[in-house]
Amino acid sequence: MFYKASHQVYRVRAFDQFDWLEHGFGTRRSENFWPADRVATLHQVHSDIVMRAGGSSGRIGDGDALIENTPGRLVGVKTADCIPLLLLDPGNRAVAAVHAGWRGTVSRIARKTVKHLEENFSSRAEDLHVAIGPGIGKCCYEVGADVACQFREYDQALSDLAHSAHLDLAEINRKQLIESGVPSEKIYVAGLCTLCHPDDFHSYRRDRDHAGRMLSVIGLR
């Protein structure tokens, strides 16, 4: 489903069928792969704010998800443990990039991005393809009871905790996308833990203040 392409970027086979599309999930060795003057990014603030890039590039505002349909332009998010999501509406040729940490996931940023695609580009959830990229895995993502209990609706094991627990952020985002109406067979999950794979990925939990960020992008050629 996911494979490593040239320039150490992870790509999704299901997205390759669209020859007008560019996409990729960054690794620690793909930093300068995409030309900065074509990529719109955000000052990411762990919010549920979705912005329409509208042909802009550079850092265009505060928020955690970008939508776009302008040919030649890319939208990107930077991560180092948080979950990057790339969304694609093939029929309307529209895309989105989402940064989902635990705060963004609590506020359902994936669902809100689907809604923005519907409102801005007449997308329908059932037509979307979504790739859930490399991020911290359940294996390594231990959080306190105060954080874990906010996800109890997605995992019975997280109810009434008095101790820390392991969160599966990718799986919770997958469930939110399904709730939004995205078919499960069109959701592709990398299943790659950033903390477990130091050769490939930056990890904030592993490297703390020395951690770099990986850029993941999507856009129309």
Ligand SMILES: [Zn+2]
């Ligand atoms: Zn791990």
